[in-house]
Amino acid sequence: MMIRVPHEENPLLEHSEIFAARQCPFLCRLNKKKMMYYAFTMRFSLPSNARAINRLRILNIIATKDGLSRAQIARILGLNKVSTGEIVEGLIGDGLVVETGKVTTANGRRPVALSLVKDARSLLAIDIAPKATSFALADLSGTLLRFERSPNTLLAGESPEDALSRLIKGCRRLLDFIKNRQHPVGLAVSLAGSVDDEGCTVSIPSLGWTDVPLAALLKQHLDIDVVLVPRVTAMVAGEKWFSSVFSAPSVYYVNWDDGIDSAWVLDGVTASRGMSVSSLFTSTGTLAETASGMALSQRALSILGGDDLSLRVLLQKLPDIPALDGLMEHACVAMGEALATISCVSGCDTLVLGGALSGLPDSYFDIIQEKYAASSPQERTCVEIVRSPLADKAALMGAVASVLDLFMFRRSLLDQLDRQEK
CATH class of the missing domain: 3.30.420.40 (ATPase, nucleotide binding domain)
Known part of the structure; x- marks a missing residue:
């Protein structure tokens, strides 16, 4: 086009x-990057690429474990101290890493702690x-x-x-x-x-x-x-980087927002974009018709009037308007039934609810869990349902x-x- x-x-x-x-x-540049990526992964054992990989590993461990010394990094990653020191000096020269002071030890020379320069x-x-x-x-x-x-x-x-x-x-x-x-x-x-x-x-x-x-x-x-x-x-990607909801081997992630979609994550790798969960049938219709943010907003507008209603405002108004309360209860029942179907089909260890509507009050989340338990076979009732800590900022x-x-x-x-x- x-x-x-x-x-x-x-x-x-x-x-x-x-x-x-x-x-x-x-x-053309994008395709070249892809080809370079695959070539790089296949030839990572070459000395130059091995050093680049070690540089990435050192940078990542400094970013995730603040205050480590050069010797500690070398020991954790199984690298020799000389090459570790050279790579660290390069990162310091690039302005990515800084020495932040001496590390307290039981005896001997006090090593220097390292930190990522976040800005x-x-x-x-x-x-x-x-x-x-x-x-x-x-x-x-x-x-x-x-x-x-x-x-x-x-x-x-x-x-x-x-x-x-x-x-x-x-x-x-x-x-x-x-x-x-x-x-x-x-x-x-x-x-x-x-x-x-x-x-x-x-x-x-x-x-x-x-x-x-x-x-x-x-x-x-x-x-x-x-x-x-x-x-x-x-x-x-956001949940994997900034939260711990993917600690189980098999996790099914459901984005409950204006629309409803999903992803299946196995051993930390996104194995599939997931099934078409929005079209799953529940006792009150398809999940999209009953529980999507778009459907809920349209029904709420018919009650409240107006031209538009954000999901954040909808959640804020729930406790004060009985008609909205009933609307959300029906949505939670449908979501609980849909999660039971997803659990049986995928065999996942954990179900994660993300998106704006995952931030709904606890009383509604309890309805989802209760309906899930009532709709699931006994062997699937132990599957944990958790809410994303990133909520509406996950994307x-x-x-x-x-x-x-x-x-x-x-x-x-x-x-x-x-x-x-x-």
Whole structure:
């Protein structure tokens, strides 16, 4: 598909002509990166690549275990002290690691503690949900330094071209806050839509987007490496990076938001985007008809009046309006029944509820658990149902995690290599 961006209406896109998704130069670079990635993983035993892998391992352990000394790092990773020291010096020279003081020991020379310089680099993240777009500027620890959220005015008649211009403007506002104007390491965009195989174009039916070359547009106008991530995939990445909900061998993750989708994670690896949970039949209709955020908002508006209602506001109003209370109870019953079906089909060890509606009050969560137990065979009643600690920020934090993983720490690569060695 080809998209023409009108220059007069979009001054930020003044250098744009026609973007052909299949012929975009960014695709060539993206495909080269993919080929380099696979070649790198196959040849990691070469001395130069082995050193690069060790550098990543050392950087990651410093980031996750603050205050270790060079000797402790070498011992934990099974590396010799000389090469560990050389790599650490390189990380210090790059401004990523700093010496923070002496480590207390029982005897002998006191080693020097090391820490990640969290503000050494920054990154950008965008989450495009059905009703709103969130922007974030974060540091290397994933801490949000700046956060903005705006409604998707496309629903009120905004064109895709204007929406793209708005994304670029939002990113540039965040870039103004970067310390010392340092170039960010990358940008990730989580999307409530489908990304093509090349990772360049995206279709978001709820926003009226079809084959929009979003990565190419952002790359060209921001000069930042860009990765597009389906929203539920981003949520899983965020949970893996910033929470511990995937500690069990088999975890089924359900995103309960404006829409409902899922992912199945086995031994920390996303094995599948999951079944079509929104179309599961419950005693009150399909899960989407009864429990999706879109359906609940529409029914709530028929009670309260008005043009729009965010899920956050809906949850806030629940205790005060009996009609909304009954609406949410029906949704929780349907979700409990659906989770019972998912549990039986997948055989998972843990069920995780994420998304905006996972932050519902405890009394409603109790209804889900009770209905799950009543609808499950005896052997599945022991399966734990937990709520995401990231709640409605899971997708945005997943975009942050995607940048940290792909453009800085490469933990997915290290995990893959560890599995190969086993």
